[in-house]
Amino acid sequence: MVDPNLHHESGRRDLPALARKSQIVPPHDMLTLFHQPLFANCRFVRICFAEYGEELALIEERPWTRRKEFLSLNAAGTLPVLLAEGDVPIVGADVIAEYLDETRGVLKRDRRLLAENPMERAEIRRLVDWYLVKMEGEVTRHLVRERVIKPYMDRAQGGGSPDSTAIRAARSNIKQHMKYTNWLAGTRNWLAGPRITYADMAAGAALSVLDYLGEIEWNNHPAAREWYTRVKSRPSFRPLLTERVRGLQPASHYADLDF
Numbered sequence: 112m113v114d115p116n117l118h119h120e121s122g123r124r125d126l127p128a129l130a131r132k133s134q135i136v137p138p139h140d141m142l143t144l145f146h147q148p149l150f151a152n153c154r155f156v157r158i159c160f161a162e163y164g165e166e167l168a169l170i171e172e173r174p175w176t177r178r179k180e181f182l183s184l185n186a187a188g189t190l191p192v193l194l195a196e197g198d199v200p201i202v203g204a205d206v207i208a209e210y211l212d213e214t215r216g217v218l219k220r221d222r223r224l225l226a227e228n229p230m231e232r233a234e235i236r237r238l239v240d241w242y243l244v245k246m247e248g249e250v251t252r253h254l255v256r257e258r259v260i261k262p263y264m265d266r267a268q269g270g271g272s273p274d275s276t277a278i279r280a281a282r283s284n285i286k287q288h289m290k291y292t293n294w295l296a297g298t299r300n301w302l303a304g305p306r307i308t309y310a311d312m313a314a315g316a317a318l319s320v321l322d323y324l325g326e327i328e329w330n331n332h333p334a335a336r337e338w339y340t341r342v343k344s345r346p347s348f349r350p351l352l353t354e355r356v357r358g359l360q361p362a363s364h365y366a367d368l369d370f
Contacts, residue, residue, distance in 0.1 A: 143194040152204035154316035161347035238310035297334035325362035
């Protein structure tokens with residue numbers, strides 16, 4: 112699908128078998144992320160690390176194949192999975208985000224993506240859950256599966272023709288999520304409050320997937336459009352805007368910072 116700029120540097124002999132088999136050997140100080148390019152939770156992790164100026168070595172994993180080497184890292188077979196220091200696997204976007212905050216975020220002061228105040232942290236986490244769990248379950252997952260993933264799956268894995276009923280339901284659900292995003296963007300400086308946080312990264316990741324697929328009517332949601340313009344103009348978004356999925360071109364405005 113996507114051919115990310117991966118690092119093929121020698122010197123790490125303790126990297127797990129899956130990474131070695133993928134011929135990707137990042138340098139000692141670079142962490143490795145197993146991901147899919149159009150999975151919102153994987154994009155969220157990439158953006159958050161980039162916000163802190165940290166580069167990740169990327170390994171594109173197809174979880175539906177259930178490779179035993181990948182399952183040895185995450186028995187659930189889900190993405191994303193981060194190989195952290197010592198090649199210890201950290202599983203799931205929310206868990207990775209907590210790890211990132213505890214190991215990097217606490218040192219960033221006003222650039223920290225998770226607030227100091229417990230109530231503000233709760234609101235940030237609520238919105239991360241909204242976009243990476245609720246919206247994922249009602250919209251994003253279905254459109255990505257039907258429009259992007261199925262062509263790469265065989266029949267035994269659930270491949271085949273797109274399910275038009277699932278696509279219609281997901282498209283119908285987009286409307287309420289966009290109305291809510293528009294309300295948040297119109298009543299707050301950033302989605303969770305006065306400064307940019309994990310909430311904006313999660314929403315930006317989810318909406319960038321739908322925007323790639325041309326599924327959002329931005330003209331109907333001006334506040335959300337203005338907010339998203341600010342988000343996708345950040346340097347952390349640049350790698351996402353330049354990547355392309357093989358066989359599926361993005362909407363014409365996808366990489367345009369001014370739409």
